Amino acid sequence: MSAVLASVAGAALNIGTNPLAIAGLVPIVAAGLTFLRYLRFDPEDHPVSVQKLLPEYDFVIIGGGSAGAVVASRLSEIANWTVLLLEAGPDENEVTDVPSLLGYLQLSNMDWMYQTSPPTDSQYCLAMIGDRCNWPRGKVLGGSSVLNAMVYARGNKRDYDAWEAQGNPGWSYKDILPYFRKSEDNRNPYLARTDYHNSGGYLTVQEVPWRTPLAVAFLQAGKELGYDVRDCNGEKQTGFMITQTTMRRGHRCSTAKAFLRPVRHRENLHIALNSQATKIIIDRRTKRALGVKFVRSGRNKVVRAKREVILSAGAIGSPQLLMLSGIGPKEHLESLNIPVISDLKVGYNLQDHVGLGGFTFIIDDPITFTRNRYQSINVVMEYLLREKGPMTSQGVEGLAFVNTKYAPKDGLWPDVQFHFAASSINSDSDQIRKITGMRDSVYNTVYKPLGDAETWSLLPLLLRPKSTGRISLKSSNPFVYPDINPNYFTHKEDILTLIEGIRIGLNVSDTPSFKRFNSRPHKMPFPSCEQYEFDTDEYWECSIRHFTFTIYHPTSTCKMGPENDGDAVVNPRLKIYGLENLRVIDASIMPNIVSGNTNAPVIMIGEKGADLIKEDWLGQHFRKT
Structure with missing residues (x-):
């Protein structure tokens, strides 16, 4: 060494x-x-990708991401059950472990590299090449928990109570809180000892050990605006906080690291990497799922499922695979000559958190996170030897949940979220332009003039959009990506809510805590927005429709709902209507998107989904803890 x-x-x-x-x-x-x-x-080595698979397993799980890794880990706790986890991508590597390098992971071999389709019914992503926004999704063991910014946010109590009110018993906040706590190993004592957190679980959660001085200013600004500084994953959500992350000793804690590495020696758990599922095998007469077709090393393979096939391929992959297998909208499948097994609203109800990218503020003090300042050999050595320093930063130093005039009047269900970053879009401009797909002409006009200015940014996000989109097939070929139509901003209130959120962001910059750094907004307009005066509704709507920014939270395309809900694909036990031995356990089952980042809720869904399976096969007396 x-x-x-x-x-x-x-x-x-x-x-x-x-x-x-x-x-x-x-x-x-x-x-x-x-x-x-x-x-x-770290005594935990990576799990082995098994080369010689059994012809049949009790459970075959498609997708080893944020939910699938959890389900595989929990089901394999039953020693006499055999479990196969199929993952289309490779294993994570050492670079994925480094929080500050997360930008290098998108558009890599670990990313599905999806893109939205050009808009038709509304205008969005207009500053991006081809009017298409990039939608990275994890194609790697651990899924998007390997590519994301590691933000640990659970959403709002009312999100889950609303799920139950829609006819989904067992999904209220009081029912799902134990599953958040079951996973968690919180390393911040002031959080771990509360009723809302836990220690000792598989998933390590902690605040980032390094931050810029502006993080303190962000919290103080929240107080000056009348908000509390609080644990937004606790009793109340509205307020400002230092970001909680899925991080262990300053390194990424993906679901692969958390849930699979500790159990890698279980003989009843097999993991097959670089194995892309292409079809679920279903007996058309009995409507029973029998197994999975998949491709590995260029060869077509089949594996049978004795008990269940579990689909955890995410809000894009799960509806795609269901439709390829004959489960989906009848007319749509017939148009592609796919025999219809079950006519369900698969792919509808697509929801995402969307906002304004590049919302930038300039300051005078040299205290922001810039590549030239912090990427040095000394910083690398501090990261290795002390597990501290700037390389532990994942970019989002603070979160806030704020209320616009469109939110409920009691202030307990905020409708806009801020991601606070003390870094410049120019800090790593080539990588940022690559990730966002921004047109060079837009970057050169709006952001290049900033040069080496010290900047910070807010990302205002719409938490509960009224606009919904759809995933549909372009082809019956499983290797042709589906059509992704997010349908952003078809409801005017989505734009108006975001504009109100942007103005709250301007107020953050105008607080004494930021004025001491001479904070002021960057006012260079997008080329197509020059005719509008700064801070008018027209100016902000034009800006939102150009630098449309999502933090990649697609959900709800296999909606959970009661039997009388014509839009529901799965029931409250996550079983697909009209079929036997087939479940969906991932973000696609959310009836409505949660009011916050989706990774922690998806892990919760994995935990609860695994328990539902155990209850169904082992009896209702099964212990949940």
Whole structure:
């Protein structure tokens, strides 16, 4: 190990202080040093991808992401059950572990690299190439929990109470809170000892150990606007907070790391990587799911399921696979010559959190997170040896949940969320432009003039959009990506709510806490918005429709609902209507999107879904804890 460290130090001496050279070296150095950290500190090795599979398993799970990894771990607790987890992508690696490098993971071989279709009924993503927004989704063991910003947010109590009120017993807040706590190993004592958190679970949750001075200003600004600084995952959601993350000792804690590595030696759990499911095998006479067709190493394979097939491929992959298997809207499937087994509203009700990207503020003090300032060999060494420093930052230093005039009057169900970042869009401009798909002409006009200015940003997000979209097939070929139509902003109130949220963001900048840094908004308009005066409704609507920004929270395309709900695809026990031995357990089952980041709720769905399966096969007396 000392020899490797010496060679790294030598490389650092050779590149001197050239920031471009340092920036190019950081991913390589971080990968090597993180690997050494695993050897030295982390006894949990990666799970093995089993090459020789059994012809039949009790349970076959499609998708090893935020939910699928949880389900596989929990079902394999029953020693006499055999479980196969099929994952289309590879395993995570050392680079995925480094929070500050999350931008390098999108558009990689671990990303499905989806894009929205060009808008038809509404205008959005107009600043992006081809008017298409990128929608990264994890194609890797651990799924999108490997690509995301690790934000741990549960949503609002009323989200889940509303689910139950729609005819889904067992999904109220009091019912699902124990599943959030079951997963959690909270490393912040002031949180862990409350009734809303827990320690000792598989999933490590902690606040980021490093932040800029602006994080304190953000919290103080919230107080100056009349909001409380609180645990927004606790008793009440409205307020400002330091971001809680799925992080362990300053490193990413994906669901693969949390739920699969500790149980990798279970003989009844097999994991097959680089194995893409192409069809669910269903007996047309009995309507029973029998198994799964999949492709591995270029070869078509089949595996049978003795008890159940469980679909955890996400809000895009799950409806796609159901429709390819003959479960979906009758007319749509027939148009593609797919034999219809069950006529259900699969792919409808698509919801996402969407907002205004690039909402930027300029300050005078040199205290923001910039690549030139923090990506150096000293920072890398601090990350390795002390598990601290700027490389533990995942970019989102603070969260806030605020109320516009369109929110319920009691103030307990906020309708806009802020992601606070003390960094400039120019800090890593090439990567940001690549990730967003922004047109060069837009970047050069709006953001390039900022140069090396010190900036911070807010991402205002619409928490409960009224506009819904749809996932539909383009082809019966499973390797052709589906049509993704998010249908953003077809309801005018979505735009008006976001505009109100943006103005609350302007008020954050105008508080004494930010004025001490001479904070002021960046007012350069998008080229197509120049005719509108800054801070008019028309100016902000034009800006929103151009730099449409999503943090990739697609949900609700296999809606959970009661039998009399004509839009429901699964019942409250997550079984698909009209079929036997087939369930969906992922974000697609949400009747409505939650008021916050979706990764923690999807893990909760995985926990509860696994218990529903155990109850159905082992009896209602099964213990849930």
